[in-house]
Amino acid sequence: MCTYHEQDRASMGQRVALELDLVKGYRFFDPHVHMVSRTTDDYQAMADAGVIGLIEPAFWVGQPRTGIDTYRDYYASLVGWERFRASQFGIRHFCTIGLNSREANNEALAEQVMELLPFFIHKEGVVGVGEIGFDDQTAAEEKYYRLQLELAKEAGLPVQVHTPHRDKTKGTSRSMDIALEHKLDPAMVIIDHNTEETVKEVLDKGFWAAFTIYPFTKMGNERMVQIVKQYGSERIMVNSAADWGISDPLAVPKTAALMVKSGITKNDIEKVCYENAIAAFTQSGQLDEALFDEKIRIDQAEKFEGNSVLRGGQQPRRDADSIIIS
Numbered sequence: 208m209c210t211y212h213e214q215d216r217a218s219m220g221q222r223v224a225l226e227l228d229l230v231k232g233y234r235f236f237d238p239h240v241h242m243v244s245r246t247t248d249d250y251q252a253m254a255d256a257g258v259i260g261l262i263e264p265a266f267w268v269g270q271p272r273t274g275i276d277t278y279r280d281y282y283a284s285l286v287g288w289e290r291f292r293a294s295q296f297g298i299r300h301f302c303t304i305g306l307n308s309r310e311a312n313n314e315a316l317a318e319q320v321m322e323l324l325p326f327f328i329h330k331e332g333v334v335g336v337g338e339i340g341f342d343d344q345t346a347a348e349e350k351y352y353r354l355q356l357e358l359a360k361e362a363g364l365p366v367q368v369h370t371p372h373r374d375k376t377k378g379t380s381r382s383m384d385i386a387l388e389h390k391l392d393p394a395m396v397i398i399d400h401n402t403e404e405t406v407k408e409v410l411d412k413g414f415w416a417a418f419t420i421y422p423f424t425k426m427g428n429e430r431m432v433q434i435v436k437q438y439g440s441e442r443i444m445v446n447s448a449a450d451w452g453i454s455d456p457l458a459v460p461k462t463a464a465l466m467v468k469s470g471i472t473k474n475d476i477e478k479v480c481y482e483n484a485i486a487a488f489t490q491s492g493q494l495d496e497a498l499f500d501e502k503i504r505i506d507q508a509e510k511f512e513g514n515s516v517l518r519g520g521q522q523p524r525r526d527a528d529s530i531i532i533s
């Protein structure tokens with residue numbers, strides 16, 4: 208016998224499955240999702256919903272790091288194990304590497320991270336410097352934001368900019384002004400976590416405008432539909448920013464389904480949920496759209512440094528059409 212709560216959950220699952228039917232056959236690219244904190248179920252659900260590629264920005268881990276070694280291992284996992292894990296579900300994994308704004312405030316650590324960055328930003332699959340920018344808008348945050356803008360400019364890499372959740376409008380303007388001051392081409396800068404208040408200025412100044420869909424709060428997907436209705440699909444992209452907090456790794460396909468329901472054209476949906484992000488990050492030279500026409504051959508018996516995604520007794524999936532592990 209199930210409780211009301213379980214029934215609610217079951218019907219919610221069915222509703223989501225029905226909604227996602229509206230976008231069957233679409234391809235999605237989530238340009239901001241922290242997969243190290245997600246499960247294999249999430250990878251499976253994303254693949255089932257049509258997500259064929261993603262970008263994992265380097266970020267903090269929910270509590271302050273105490274030394275450079277954990278930073279080094281984290282970056283190594285973004286270009287190593289996590290990339291492999293995604294591939295085992297048929298998803299192409301890219302990342303951006305950077306010193307996040309919160310930890311820019313630990314200057315002793317920040318100095319060491321700055322020395323480490325050049326060893327990682329040129330690795331395979333690294334499509335930009337990110338996510339960097341402001342959190343509390345402190346002097347230390349500004350210092351390391353500027354240094355990393357220079358690093359990205361020298362390396363010819365796009366920049367993924369995290370805008371602050373507090374005092375957002377000012378923080379967003381300031382992030383763009385500083386990027387322009389350092390002579391970055393706005394076409395190489397993706398301004399993330401936009402809202403209705405920031406989008407116009409970002410687009411007017413020639414930057415890419417990314418939107419994070421947060422379940423229950425801030426930027427919901429209904430609001431995203433309204434933004435596309437008002438501003439169109441040029442230089443706009445949608446992401447989940449799913450991490451270890453309450454967040455939804457299916458935010459991109461779910462938003463696309465809502466856009467279908469709301470009468471937004473397939474062309475516009477494909478642009479904001481797939482093409483624009485790829486176009487922005489292709490400028491790194493590390494991402495080629497043609498890649499997505501080739502399906503990844505999945506062999507879950509494969510190993511990365513001796514480890515596979517399988518656990519005792521599980522049968523590997525080998526390039527079957529179904530994404531279900533038997």
Ligand SMILES: [Zn+2]
Pocket residue numbers: 239241264266338448
């Ligand atoms: Zn993030």
